[in-house]
Amino acid sequence: MNLHEHQAKEILGRYGVPSPAGSLVSRADAAAAAAKSLGGSSWAVKAQIHAGLRHDAGGVRLVSGTEAAATAASELLGKRLVTPQTGPSGKLVRSVYIEQAVGAARELYLAILIDRSQGRVAFLASRTGGSDIEQRAQAEPGSLRHLAVDGDHGFDLQAAAGLAADLGLEGRAASQAVEIMAALYKAFLELDASLIEINPLALTHEGSLTALDVKMVLDDNALFRHKDLAALRDVEELDPTELEAQRFALNYVHLDGNIGVMVNGAGLALATLDLLKQRGGAPADFMDIRPEASRDQVAEGFRLLLRNQDIDAILVNVYGGGILRCDTVAEGIAAACRSEGLRVPLIVRAAGTNGELARKTLMAQGVAFTPASSIGAAVASAVEAAGREAA
Incomplete structure (x- = not known):
C-alpha cells in the first residue's frame, strides 16, 4: 500500500525523522491561510498523488508570498498530473501539501528496503539525491552505497556511522544521519514496510538534516496488524x-x-x-x-x-x-x-x-x-x- 508524502512524513515524525512543517489542503482558498500559519516567506506547494517525478511534471511549485501559494494550489487542484510513473492519463490532484521551503546546501539520497538477493533489510544511500537517482545509479553503480543489516544482530551503529562518513557527513550531521537510519530501521520493522525512501534528504545551510520528500510503501499482507495504517489507504488513487x-x-x-x-x-x-x-x-x-x-x-x-x-x-x-x-x-x-x-x-x-x-x-x-x-x-x-x- 502506497502512502502519500504528507502521511509518510507524519508517521516518520513519530519516530524522530525531521521534515519541514507542512499543511494539507484540498481547496485553493485555504492555501494562503495554510502558508501564513506555517510561517516564513516561501513554501513548496506539492501535488499529493501516488507517483514519483512530480517535480519534473510541474507538480511541485516553489513560491514566495501567500497569494502565490494560493495561485499554485489553484493551478494544481483538480488537474491531472502526468509523470513517467502515472501513464498517459495521469492522476487527478485532489489535495496539495504546503510546506515551509528549506534551503539545502546538499541533497542526499537515503532509502531502506528488502534486499532479496541477501534476504536482509538494507539501506541504500548516495551523496547526491534528486529525481534522476535511478539513472545515475545505473551509469555510476559505485555512487550508490549499500548497507545490509544482519537480522540476528540488528542495527549496527558503527556500520551506520561508516555509511554517514561515506556520504561525506561530519560532526552533528553525521550523528543525525545515524539517528535517522536507526529511526528508519525501527519504523520499517514495526510498520511492516517494504520501502521507505527519503529523496532528497537535505543538509541545510545550518548543518542539520531534514527529509524534503518521502515515499513509503507498506506490505498489504500485513495490514491486518495495522488497522490505523489500513485506514490511510487512498482508494481514489x-x-x-x-x-x-x-x-x-x-x-x-x-x-x-x-x-x-x-x-x-x-x-x-x-x-x-x-x-x-x-x-x-x-x-x-x-x-x-x-x-x-x-x-x-x-x-x-x-x-x-x-x-x-x-x-x-x-x-x-x-x-x-x-x-x-x-x-x-x-x-x-x-x-x-x-x-x-x-x-x-x-x-x-x-x-x-x-x-x-x-x-x-x-x-x-x-x-x-x-x-x-x-x-x-x-x-x-x-x-x-x-x-x-x-x-
Missing part, C-alpha cells in the same frame, strides 16, 4: 479494477497489454508474464488467485478480465494442488462466461489436481477454449490469438 479485485481477495495489478492473464500462485504468475514478454506478447494484468479462492471469487476475477475492452485474448494457467483444484477454477470461469459472455479467444492450461476434470467442465458448460498441455504451448497460443485479434 487505486485503479478501479484493482480495488474491485481486492474485494474478492485477488492479487491483481493492471498492465497495459492486450492478453488477459489468470494464474494461481504469484511465482507462476510472474513466470507466465515473463514467458509472454519473451514470446513477444503484452500482458494486460497480473492476476494471482489465492490458494483458498472459492468458485465465486474466481468468477469475479474472470469477469474483470472479460470487462477489459483492451484484451484480445485470455490465458488461464493453473496448477491444481493443495487447497485449490483446477475444476474449481473451471467452474468459476464458466459462471463468468454465462453472465458476461466470452468475446475473445480463451487458452487454458490446467495441470495437477483435477486438470482433466477442469477441461471436461468447461466443455460441458459450453465454454469455447483452446486447451494447452504445457506452459510454452499456452503462451504461444495466447500470443498468436492476441496478435490475430488485434490485427
Whole structure:
C-alpha cells in the first residue's frame, strides 16, 4: 500500500525523522491561510498523488508570498498530473501539501528496503539525491552505497556511522544521519514496510538534516496488524479494477497489454508474464488467485478480465494442488462466461489436481477454449490469438 508524502512524513515524525512543517489542503482558498500559519516567506506547494517525478511534471511549485501559494494550489487542484510513473492519463490532484521551503546546501539520497538477493533489510544511500537517482545509479553503480543489516544482530551503529562518513557527513550531521537510519530501521520493522525512501534528504545551510520528500510503501499482507495504517489507504488513487479485485481477495495489478492473464500462485504468475514478454506478447494484468479462492471469487476475477475492452485474448494457467483444484477454477470461469459472455479467444492450461476434470467442465458448460498441455504451448497460443485479434 502506497502512502502519500504528507502521511509518510507524519508517521516518520513519530519516530524522530525531521521534515519541514507542512499543511494539507484540498481547496485553493485555504492555501494562503495554510502558508501564513506555517510561517516564513516561501513554501513548496506539492501535488499529493501516488507517483514519483512530480517535480519534473510541474507538480511541485516553489513560491514566495501567500497569494502565490494560493495561485499554485489553484493551478494544481483538480488537474491531472502526468509523470513517467502515472501513464498517459495521469492522476487527478485532489489535495496539495504546503510546506515551509528549506534551503539545502546538499541533497542526499537515503532509502531502506528488502534486499532479496541477501534476504536482509538494507539501506541504500548516495551523496547526491534528486529525481534522476535511478539513472545515475545505473551509469555510476559505485555512487550508490549499500548497507545490509544482519537480522540476528540488528542495527549496527558503527556500520551506520561508516555509511554517514561515506556520504561525506561530519560532526552533528553525521550523528543525525545515524539517528535517522536507526529511526528508519525501527519504523520499517514495526510498520511492516517494504520501502521507505527519503529523496532528497537535505543538509541545510545550518548543518542539520531534514527529509524534503518521502515515499513509503507498506506490505498489504500485513495490514491486518495495522488497522490505523489500513485506514490511510487512498482508494481514489487505486485503479478501479484493482480495488474491485481486492474485494474478492485477488492479487491483481493492471498492465497495459492486450492478453488477459489468470494464474494461481504469484511465482507462476510472474513466470507466465515473463514467458509472454519473451514470446513477444503484452500482458494486460497480473492476476494471482489465492490458494483458498472459492468458485465465486474466481468468477469475479474472470469477469474483470472479460470487462477489459483492451484484451484480445485470455490465458488461464493453473496448477491444481493443495487447497485449490483446477475444476474449481473451471467452474468459476464458466459462471463468468454465462453472465458476461466470452468475446475473445480463451487458452487454458490446467495441470495437477483435477486438470482433466477442469477441461471436461468447461466443455460441458459450453465454454469455447483452446486447451494447452504445457506452459510454452499456452503462451504461444495466447500470443498468436492476441496478435490475430488485434490485427
